[in-house]
Amino acid sequence: MGDSNKIVLRGRKVVGGVAEGEALVTKDRISGWGGIDPRTGTVIETRHELRGKSFAGKVLVFPGAKGSSGWSSQFHVARLAGAAPLAMVFNEMTTKIALGAVVTHAPSVTDLDRDPLEVIATGDWVKVDGDRGIVEVTKKG
Amino acid sequence: MKLTAQEQAMLDGRDGPARQKAMDLLVRYGEALGAGRLVDTNNVCGTVGASTPFLRDYGARHGMDAVFSEFSLDSAEVVEIPKVSVHASHLQQGLDPDHAELQGIPPEVVKVYRQGEAYTMKLGVQPLNTCAPYTVGNVPKMGEHCAWMESSAVIYINAVLGARTNAEGRESAGAAMLTGKIPYWGYHLDENRLGTHLLELDVDVRSTAEWGLLGYYVGEMVQECVPVLAGVREAPDLARLKHFGAAAASSGGVEMYHLAGFTPEAPTVQAAFGNRKPIESLKVGKAELRKAYEQVNSTAKDPDVDYIMLGCPHYTLGQIEEACRLLQGRRVHGNTSLWIFTPRATKQLADRKGYTKIITDAGAHLMSDTCSALGRVLPKGTKVAAVDSAKQAHYLPAIMGVQCWFGTTADCINAAVTGKWSSELG
Numbered sequence: 001m002g003d004s005n006k007i008v009l010r011g012r013k014v015v016g017g018v019a020e021g022e023a024l025v026t027k028d029r030i031s032g033w034g035g036i037d038p039r040t041g042t043v044i045e046t047r048h049e050l051r052g053k054s055f056a057g058k059v060l061v062f063p064g065a066k067g068s069s070g071w072s073s074q075f076h077v078a079r080l081a082g083a084a085p086l087a088m089v090f091n092e093m094t095t096k097i098a099l100g101a102v103v104t105h106a107p108s109v110t111d112l113d114r115d116p117l118e119v120i121a122t123g124d125w126v127k128v129d130g131d132r133g134i135v136e137v138t139k140k141g
Numbered sequence: 142m143k144l145t146a147q148e149q150a151m152l153d154g155r156d157g158p159a160r161q162k163a164m165d166l167l168v169r170y171g172e173a174l175g176a177g178r179l180v181d182t183n184n185v186c187g188t189v190g191a192s193t194p195f196l197r198d199y200g201a202r203h204g205m206d207a208v209f210s211e212f213s214l215d216s217a218e219v220v221e222i223p224k225v226s227v228h229a230s231h232l233q234q235g236l237d238p239d240h241a242e243l244q245g246i247p248p249e250v251v252k253v254y255r256q257g258e259a260y261t262m263k264l265g266v267q268p269l270n271t272c273a274p275y276t277v278g279n280v281p282k283m284g285e286h287c288a289w290m291e292s293s294a295v296i297y298i299n300a301v302l303g304a305r306t307n308a309e310g311r312e313s314a315g316a317a318m319l320t321g322k323i324p325y326w327g328y329h330l331d332e333n334r335l336g337t338h339l340l341e342l343d344v345d346v347r348s349t350a351e352w353g354l355l356g357y358y359v360g361e362m363v364q365e366c367v368p369v370l371a372g373v374r375e376a377p378d379l380a381r382l383k384h385f386g387a388a389a390a391s392s393g394g395v396e397m398y399h400l401a402g403f404t405p406e407a408p409t410v411q412a413a414f415g416n417r418k419p420i421e422s423l424k425v426g427k428a429e430l431r432k433a434y435e436q437v438n439s440t441a442k443d444p445d446v447d448y449i450m451l452g453c454p455h456y457t458l459g460q461i462e463e464a465c466r467l468l469q470g471r472r473v474h475g476n477t478s479l480w481i482f483t484p485r486a487t488k489q490l491a492d493r494k495g496y497t498k499i500i501t502d503a504g505a506h507l508m509s510d511t512c513s514a515l516g517r518v519l520p521k522g523t524k525v526a527a528v529d530s531a532k533q534a535h536y537l538p539a540i541m542g543v544q545c546w547f548g549t550t551a552d553c554i555n556a557a558v559t560g561k562w563s564s565e566l567g
Contacts (some may be wrong), residue, residue: 014173029364029394034514034536038195044539046440064393066364068536069290072310073188076212077195093339094365094394095307095327098173102166103215108173 007119009089009135011112014098019087019107019128023120023137024058026050029092032100033070041083049108059126060085061116064092076103086107087128089135109133142171143178149534151320158220159210163316166215167324170313176324179427183321184281184304185229186274188288188312189213189266190257192235194517197253205260210322213315224265225318228488230279231261232291233272233455235516237508244508244518266318270510271484273383273455275302276345278486283405286329288317292396293387293454293532299397301382303405305329308396328397332415334406336369336399338362339419343426345374349384350549351430352377353531356385358433360393362423367401369413369426376403380460387454392436399449410423437547440538445476446546448523449557450513452482453533454477460550461491461507465499467554472504474560476521479553505557515538527556535543 028049030036035045041056056078065071078084088101088108101108107130116135120126125138144152154165167179191200191208200208203219210216234254236244241251262268269277272291281287281304289295289306298304307327309317317323327333340362346355359368368389377385377400389395399407407413451464464481473479481500483491488509491497500507513519514536519526527546528534534547546556548564556562 012175015169034540044536046539047436064365064394067292067391069292069295069308071308072312073212076215076312080211081195092365093174095174095309095313095324096394099170099310099313102162102169102173103310 001045005139007137007139009112009114009116009137010121011135013130013133014108014110015106016131017107018127018129019059020125021057021059021086022074023061023122023124023126024050024053024055025061025117025120025122027063027117029063029066029113031067032065032072032074032096033068035067038074038077039076039081041078046077054083055085056083058085059087059089059128061120061126063117063122064090065094065100068133069096072099072103075100079104084125089120089126089128091115091117093106109135142168142176148179148322150350157223159214159222160319162210162214162216162220163319166312166316166322167320167322169419171324171326174324174326176326178325179322180286180329180470181321181325182283182286182288183227184279184287184316185227185314186232186279186291186294187229187309187318188232188290188311188493189261189264190231190234191317192254193256193515194235197235197250200257201253202429205257209315213312214491215312222264223319227318227321229266229318230269230274231266232274233512233515234510236518237510240506240508244516246518249413269484269486271455273484276455276457276487277484288314288323290314292390293383294380295396296386296390296398297383299328300399300404334397335367335415335417336413337366338368339410339422340368340370341424342370343424343428347375348549349380350529352381353384353388354430354433354437355425355433356388357392357437357531358429360389360391360395360515361433363393363395365394366396367399368395369401369407369410369419371401371410373400373403380457383454384530391535418514429456438533439517441546443525443544444471444562446525446527446556446560446562448520448526449479449553450482450526450528450533451550451553453512453514453528453530456481456487458482458487458490461487461496463494463550464554465496465562467551468503468505469499471558473557476560477557479557481505481507483507483509485509517541519543527553527562529553
């Protein structure tokens with residue numbers, strides 16, 4: 001098929017590298033410590049819309065980080081446990097997410113020219129080129 | 142990111158491999174943030190030990206230099222870690238070695254913990270072992286550039302003391318300990334400390350628990366922005382500010398706030414906004430606090446309480462005194478446990494003052510160094526917990542899979558004595 005259902009977003013590198021996979025999208029900010037189980041990549045926060053779902057091996061698309069300063073160390077442990085996201089796409093820059101993305105070693109992009117939460121849906125195929133700050137979205141179906 | 146000659150030399154390896162790795166991480170982190178440069182810091186609070194379950198196993202298998210290399214410097218290559226360069230304090234740990242048996246921690250784990258603590262002290266890190274270092278001697282001054290972890294402490298020193306820190310993580314704090322540097326970004330800069338949202342209070346907020354509820358509501362509403370509260374009628378004390386900030390940093394990501402007329406960068410509402418207009422103005426009344434109360438209590442159903450936990454963030458001496466006043470002459474119910482957490486330094490004062498005896502005579506325990514959510518330590522068989530901290534009520538059910546009630550300190554002590562939950566807030 002052609003590129004007719006492909007959408008390209010342009011932003012800024014947070015962490016370099018290229019990865020692609022299925023998107024997991026949430027409009028809720030994510031807590032690290034106390035918000036995820038790093039051994040499985042599962043969101044555990046009580047009132048979170050992704051509660052019970054795992055981001056392991058997914059392209060995680062979310063507004064940003066919140067909560068404890070244990071954010072980076074939880075995603076760090078998730079990487080070592082093989083349960084980290086493949087890549088991250090997010091809107092709000094904070095120290096938690098910057099450091100978290102860096103130690104997760106996952107290609108990550110922010111400051112995109114369109115809101116990724118509007119453009120990308122869970123299940124879409126997403127390629128994140130961290131070095132060029134480009135996110136390519138192939139809509140599902 | 143621009144580096145000074147000294148920073149570039151560290152990055153080039155002049156000061157050895159550990160500082161080279163530390164600078165490499167700070168550069169990757171600073172560039173991810175979009176920071177223009179680094180800033181000097183001589184006050185770092187972080188976590189270096191290997192006291193949580195995953196790290197304990199890692200430390201037992203690979204040694205403590207490997208733990209520091211991987212988890213504090215993001216380096217898979219194990220480098221020898223030298224003494225820290227700057228004033229560094231250790232935050233809370235994963236267990237209380239003096240109450241290990243009660244916390245269900247086997248002796249071999251205590252041994253690993255002790256090795257970790259010895260390693261940490263050898264590096265020159267002060268073993269404050271608390272989430273509230275500002276209550277036990279590490280009180281940053283106005284304008285001081287810090288690199289602190291622990292969201293409840295970050296928000297306290299920014300808002301209440303006027304110090305300057307972002308919520309650092311384990312890795313950036315570790316790198317800062319070795320280099321005395323941290324990205325100059327976020328709350329280190331004047332303009333980012335100004336208010337964004339105006340919250341006008343139309344309700345009396347009195348108890349520590351109510352300040353926690355207010356913080357929980359505010360965090361939910363403003364997320365990672367900088368709220369300015371107007372209409373505060375009575376000056377909140379240290380404990381109330383501690384619980385307010387901890388809650389706002391749990392439901393949201395608040396790292397800085399202003400209480401107009403009370404906190405140092407907010408002599409007036411206008412000053413708090415730096416003459417900018419608020420992005421949004423909100424009213425906070427009884428209904429809003431009620432909503433927060435219901436959210437904080439959303440996991441609790443069963444009125445038979447097994448476990449009451451106080452001391453999130455770690456109790457001050459004043460809070461211990463209050464608990465003792467409520468507890469004196471009473472006994473903890475046979476079906477419940479009451480654990481109170483405080484910094485080790487405060488515990489020593491409580492021992493001397495006789496508070497510890499009042500607590501133990503009542504069948505409760507005064508513990509230090511950790512808490513139930515961080516250390517995953519609960520009395521055996523706990524299904525229903527109760528707390529006076531909105532932060533702990535937010536995290537404990539998610540981490541430990543228990544129900545959790547939230548109420549005032551008096552509610553909690555009553556539940557400990559009767560085994561039944563009822564709240565003066567409900």
